[in-house]
Amino acid sequence: MPRAKARIRILSLFTLLFCSETALGELGINFPTPAAPVAQEIYDVHMLTMRITTVLLIIVFSFILYSIFFHRKSRGYQADQHFHETWFGNWSWIFVPAMVLAVDLTIANSAQKTLEKIWVVPKDEKLMDLKVIGHQWWWEFEYLDHDIKVESRYTPEEKAGDLYLREVDKRLVLPTNTRIRFLHTSADVLHAFWVPELGFKKDAIPGYVTETWAEITREGVFRGQCAELCGTWHSRMPLVVEAVSQEQFNSWVEEQKTLKVAALAEASADKVWSKEDLFEKGKGLYNSKCSACHQITGLGLPPAFPALKGSPIATGSISEHLKIVLNGKEGTAMQPWNSLNYLEIASIITYERNAWGNDTGDVVQPADVNAAR
Amino acid sequence: MTTAEHGHHDYYIPDASPWPIIAMLSVFLLLCGTALAINDVGFGIWLVVIGLIMLSVMFFGWFGDVVKENLTDCYNAQVDRSFRQGMLWFIASEVFFFISFFGALFYIRNIALPWLGGVGYLGATNELLYNQFTAQWPSAGPDNVGGGFTPMGAWGIPAMNTLILLTSGATVTWAHWGLKINSHRQLVAGLGATIALGLLFVILQAWEYSHAYHELNLTLNSGVYGSTFYMLTGFHGFHVTMGAIMLMAIMVRAMKGHFSPHNHFAFEAVAWYWHFVDVVWLGLFVFVYWL
Amino acid sequence: MSTATLAPANDHEHHGPPRGMRRWLMSTNHKDIGTMYLIFALVMLFLGGASAMLIRAELFMPGLQLLEPDLYNNLVTNHALIMIFGAVMPAAAGLANWMIPLMIGAPDMALPRMNNLSFWILPAAATMLMLSFVVPFFPGGGSQINTGWTLYPPLSLQVGMSMDFLIFAIHLLGISSVLASINIIVTIFNMRAPGMNLMQMPIFVWTWLVTAFLLILVVPVLAGGVTMLLFDRHFGTSFFNAAGGGDPVLFQHLFWFFGHPEVYVLILPSFGVLASIIPTFARKPLFGYKSLVGSMIAIMFIGMVVWAHHQYTIGMSLAAVSYFMIGTIIISIPVGLMVFNYIATMWRGSMTFETPMLFAVAILLMFSFGGLTGIMLAVVPADMQYHDSMFVVAHFHYVLLPGAVFGLFAGVFYWLPKWTGNMYDERLAKIFFWINVIGFNLTFFPQHFLGLAGMPRRIIDYNIMFTEFNMVSSVGAMIFGLSHLLLLYIIIKTIRGGKPASARVWEGANGLEWELPSPPPFHSWTTAPQIK
């Protein structure tokens, strides 16, 4: 982070309200510049209320400051003992509320108009449906119209550098100028999808689906993060949206589909894998999918997350081990890993049973997983 | 307040009393013990037992002091009013405790379940997650948690219990009339009848629970229906039991002749409590069993 | 002891306080109980503050500095609960205990033994709260409470045994508040000096009357909510589980049905203190007594029907959010009227600025600011961005500290001479005021920007783009935190001695409490004062 920018940001602290809005956004003092009409509407209503409240604040402050400067004993000011009995004293209880009400209604009215424009997802046109599933602690995006799934996890500090906690391994790629309906849900606890440039924040509630929408108007990379406390690594759920043109999006979709077919073919082949191959595959998968809880070292973070190194399950019976990975454990953060295919599960388990000194020597093949399910 | 009413002596301020702190210690032990016990920590249950014993000693001691003070004529009319108002607001807070459960029932039946079933604002829920599920009350949710069950009908035991509680409401009032005309016999008979009816209610309720568990497969785990059913009726049943115990204490005191037509706050407090329990039951009957 | 309790009522004047531990453990005296409440609150302020200091120290720089993520969230949870239930509410209850009988000319609270109970439950509750914090550090203690003070399921279903301790602690806190509220209501209705009608009571007494009603109405709902949580955790019910037909959001409704009125519970007693202080130092009668009473009652009713503004993002229908938005914004009318009346009381007064008055002015300025950010939050579309960001944290500390905590500080300085019979050190107190106010603004003002720029709340670690403001905030917090050591010093110094205070400590003070000597006799008004 350049030093100069930091200094400017501190300096412009107090000049926020009536200055050039976009510049302030870039400095990290106000909302970032909207990238969707919904966000723009929200931005406008935010600036409006902020200005109204600033004016109110100035009024309140002026009265208080005026009176504490002038109506003080040390200046010899005599208290007006009958002030509360004047016409003002008798009627202020009615016209003060009336004035406040007028301001309130102004605010509420413009907010209501905005709400009517943005709240309900416009369903009449062709929408692109995107299912967003929050997990502890990663995001899953399901492109319902294209039959593609993307798993998105934070990038560790070594790789992400200055973008640490703002960067992910697989971004959410979205086309511009298309209406997208986000269908939010969760696999475990509450999460919330929040990318400020797109405007809406919405909770992901397990067992329910909530909706938002956006029509992205400019290409770019927009960053946000999970905004509902979801446990230990709530801070490690960044969201990165990459908005691209429709053509680029289409070719991205094709690419994903090819990849998916290839992965499927690899997994479903009745191939018997060598221990080394499974171990290597498993290591990569483990480090990206399981290490958030059980740690790269396999030591976990007890008591919340058990160590797998030397764990009775990971060194004991294979079927128990398979069971907990396939079915999860209800009431804990350990979820059923339905998103993994047999090959992936087989390789992760093989890895776990042979890494960190768990030298069981066991090899689990995709077919074993198939049998266990 | 007039000076005549202000009475012959001042507002009674009790001296330092050990009971509050004992009460505190006993609930502390009780709750710590429960927290441990429900997490399978062995010694928790002993804390619960000690807590309960201390709690009952405390009740005897504290109320014993109050009774003694009352009998030695420490209280003037103003103190009596303090007690009455205190009891009234206590009941008001209890009402809101029940409102939270009724509110939950209302929310689940009229808002959450329809969403799950695809009606109303969160319609996509059904489309994406449960397209086999249609919401209708009673329900154990999309996953039919706890397995299939038969809901509890309104017109068997529950209707009978309604009658029982209504009658018991009448019998306490009859006892109160007795007290007012200084008829000791009517007072004791009225109280006795009320206690008997209260116990009958509790017994029938217990029988109903066992019927539900054994024949209807309706358990605490039967989805939201089971949850709301048992929480509402359970907390109500708990209150009836407490009310019945309070009535018994009052009956003992009535037999000892503690009450006079003008001085019987304790009786009235318990009677109010009983009526409150009664009214809650009516709500239960309508919203839990009937509709 | 039972013989002692049977002592005839009349010879109270003859003996002073009971001696030794009995005086405190078994007290039935409103002043002693009030003192215990206040000391308890001060201890809790330091505990809650210490966790806040750890939070701010962790947030000083990006990266994991001092804490583990679960410990961080455990501290956040504990910080909020201790501050709200342990510091602010007991302190306000302490003021109520001390001042209400004095102000309405009563000998004591209406139900003195119960008064003792409602106090002594608090240390038990606080112990359970502490247990819920430390249990996970013992073998077999399960995981830490990483849910924040809102305890939303399903996350709170994943937590270990410590959550059960917390649930029971909340039950105890609830029992304590409900009992205290009953006592206060009964005292106010039944113990006023002959001739004092409701509309002659000091506003402080009114604020507590309304507060007590609010507590009686909403605390049991919280108790019900956490009870359901307990059952979902251990007994297989499905209140908050969609698979069984429940809804996690139901808990949020129950929580905020309590939680929103709770913020007025925190604020009203402090506003009552302002109504005592401002007229005193403006040397001029309170402006708008009736409209203050009316506003409070309005706050109570409106406050109870706008809870869902904490949940705009849960997916409510357009009609529902519009309703909650308008209701919430409308609250600015009664609150604005209260603020207005206080300003009008200052207006054309003959003001001096002793420490209580300094705090009062600071409250008016800073609370208005916090309230206005509240209005911004109430605007649904904008809250789609603000929600669960540091902007919210900034908002509520601006209303909680200036609104509630500073009001209590002001009250303590105002009445300390009355309680102890000694004047406090005015010079030190003013130094404390300035450090405190400056430190406060340094801490929380920058958090607005953090929120707008996209920093969520309750995160232990953040991207470097948020560094500068967090540093400012943390430095401010250290200044702010340390300033409280000065407060402690001033209070202890005053208790131990100082210039003797007269009965009517302040030149412009009015009200029954100033007609008793400083400190007042053990039994306040053994004969009821005459009300003109």
Ligand code: HEA
């Ligand atoms: C003492 C505590 C207190 C007080 C008094 C308030 C007062 C208000 N609060 Fe605040 N609030 C909290 C404590 C408090 N709040 C807490 C703790 C949270 C977060 C909880 C959590 O999530 O952990 C919160 C969160 C919170 C939210 C949810 C934000 C979110 O999570 O997304 C909202 C949204 O509407 C809100 C609104 C308001 C409003 C409208 C008021 C109003 O009452 C303010 C009224 C006051 C004024 C308006 C100023 C004075 C008036 C005038 C100067 C007159 C002129 C004014 C106008 C014409 C508008 N608050």
Ligand code: HEA
């Ligand atoms: C009345 C309520 C109250 C009070 C008084 C405070 C006081 C303070 N709060 Fe708190 N706070 C809440 C209620 C309150 N808070 C709530 C409800 C939350 C939300 C929780 C949640 O998300 O679930 C919250 C959350 C919260 C957060 C957000 C955490 C997060 O979301 O990640 C932060 C971070 O800055 C914070 C800071 C502070 C600070 C610095 C103080 C300071 O004012 C504290 C000052 C006091 C002292 C410091 C004590 C006395 C001094 C000493 C002990 C001296 C020695 C100390 C040293 C300097 C080392 N609070």
Ligand code: CUA
């Ligand atoms: Cu996911 Cu926070």
Ligand SMILES: [Cu+2]
């Ligand atoms: Cu609120």
